Amino acid sequence: MSFFKRLKDKFSPSEEKNKEIENQEEQPVQDLEPESNEKENPEAVQFDDGLMSLDEFEEWESEQLGAKFKQGLEKSRENFQNKLNDLLAVYRKVDEDFFEALEEMLIQADVGFNTVMELVDELRMEAKRQNISETSELREVIVEKIVEIYVQDDEDIDRMNIENDRLNVILMVGVNGVGKTTTIGKLAHRYKQEGKKVMLAAGDTFRAGAIEQLKVWGERVGVEVISQKEGSDPAAVMYDAVNAAKNRGADILICDTAGRLQNKANLMNELQKVRKVIDRNVPGAPHEVLLALDATTGQNALSQAKSFKEVTQVTGIVLTKLDGTAKGGIVLAIRNELQIPVKFVGLGEKLDDLQPFDAESYVYGLFADMIDANESVENTTEEADQNDGK
Numbered sequence: 001m002s003f004f005k006r007l008k009d010k011f012s013p014s015e016e017k018n019k020e021i022e023n024q025e026e027q028p029v030q031d032l033e034p035e036s037n038e039k040e041n042p043e044a045v046q047f048d049d050g051l052m053s054l055d056e057f058e059e060w061e062s063e064q065l066g067a068k069f070k071q072g073l074e075k076s077r078e079n080f081q082n083k084l085n086d087l088l089a090v091y092r093k094v095d096e097d098f099f100e101a102l103e104e105m106l107i108q109a110d111v112g113f114n115t116v117m118e119l120v121d122e123l124r125m126e127a128k129r130q131n132i133s134e135t136s137e138l139r140e141v142i143v144e145k146i147v148e149i150y151v152q153d154d155e156d157i158d159r160m161n162i163e164n165d166r167l168n169v170i171l172m173v174g175v176n177g178v179g180k181t182t183t184i185g186k187l188a189h190r191y192k193q194e195g196k197k198v199m200l201a202a203g204d205t206f207r208a209g210a211i212e213q214l215k216v217w218g219e220r221v222g223v224e225v226i227s228q229k230e231g232s233d234p235a236a237v238m239y240d241a242v243n244a245a246k247n248r249g250a251d252i253l254i255c256d257t258a259g260r261l262q263n264k265a266n267l268m269n270e271l272q273k274v275r276k277v278i279d280r281n282v283p284g285a286p287h288e289v290l291l292a293l294d295a296t297t298g299q300n301a302l303s304q305a306k307s308f309k310e311v312t313q314v315t316g317i318v319l320t321k322l323d324g325t326a327k328g329g330i331v332l333a334i335r336n337e338l339q340i341p342v343k344f345v346g347l348g349e350k351l352d353d354l355q356p357f358d359a360e361s362y363v364y365g366l367f368a369d370m371i372d373a374n375e376s377v378e379n380t381t382e383e384a385d386q387n388d389g390k
């Protein structure tokens with residue numbers, strides 16, 4: 001099955017699939033058979049109480065995910081798709097001029113210089129290997145290579161280190177305004193919905209109003225917030241919070257911190273102290289140190305990440321406000337230039353707008369119309385071939 005077809009099957013809403021089935025008589029070459037066979041498989045888990053089967057649920061779940069990424073990446077998609085389509089229209093033949101224009105386009109979308117070079121080199125080789133001479137035939141290869149370059153050999157990169165039967169501690173770091181507190185609220189909501197007992201630690205004692213803001217999130221989500229008064233020692237807050245979380249048998253404790261990058265030495269001391277207090281009470285913790293970065297700040301986000309890596313160990317990135325930028329290529333730059341996985345992306349301001357990052361959902365969000373229109377793309381190519389022949 002082609003890459004686009006597979007993504008389309010995975011993420012596109014079933015209404016469209018249903019329409020396809022209805023239209024099948026007019027369009028005889030539809031390849032929907034295997035899926036309908038699967039549904040009739042007697043081994044498949046089916047409930048006779050009117051609920052969805054597991055297969056149906058998983059299908060529904062990935063369609064929801066597809067819709068979320070599609071919505072959240074709307075600005076980037078307009079940018080990526082339009083520019084790529086323009087490029088394919090201007091440069092019909094695969095040659096150096098085309099590759100250079102493609103490089104330019106990707107760099108402008110914040111993909112990051114080294115990543116662009118790597119990606120376009122891969123494309124040059126692939127075009128040679130498959131003997132592709134029309135740029136329109138590279139469309140799918142480009143999108144597929146983006147996924148490959150992200151995933152590399154590591155399928156599990158975006159998994160969170162959360163285990164049952166222990167207190168899991170997540171430390172949230174990042175400069176002011178990137179979305180730490182908001183992300184903590186959304187994460188708490190997500191884990192609570194999964195049935196976990198979640199608690200929060202108001203470790204940003206520096207910024208006025210930060211404690212109150214976390215408490216508001218705690219109330220909204222329905223989880224307990226451990227706090228002290230403004231200006232108190234964050235390490236003392238963590239000490240209280242870890243003990244409270246242990247006493248209450250919490251599964252997950254998420255800790256807010258102040259992001260004072262202006263003074264690196266201070267920040268380093270503060271984070272080291274906080275980590276020490278946590279580790280002393282829960283050996284091995286924090287299990288995750290998530291760095292929040294604001295996608296709309298582009299290359300600046302990359303330099304923040306480099307600075308934070310110098311002061312503390314970071315296990316994952318939360319890339320916030322991806323919905324607010326047309327330059328969604330920053331995801332690839334972060335992955336390739338920092339070697340830190342993006343574990344979550346913020347796709348909006350609502351509670352359920354924080355989603356686990358996944359390279360396929362991401363490229364679906366970036367190229368959804370192109371992927372959904374897969375058939376017509378193939379037709380266009382055929383038409384173009386015919387026109388060329390005339």
Ligand SMILES: Nc1nc2c(ncn2[C@@H]2O[C@H](COP(=O)(O)OP(=O)(O)O)[C@@H](O)[C@H]2O)c(=O)[nH]1
Pocket residue numbers: 174175176177178179180181182183292320321322323324345346347348349353
């Ligand atoms: N559009 C959008 N806004 C976000 C997202 N995440 C956070 N924000 C907004 O960013 C602003 C700063 O967030 P806050 O959590 O206070 O940042 P902090 O200083 O790092 O704790 C708030 O207005 C949030 O609503 C996101 O994914 N999308």
Ligand SMILES: [Mg+2]
Pocket residue numbers: 180181182204210256
């Ligand atoms: Mg905050």
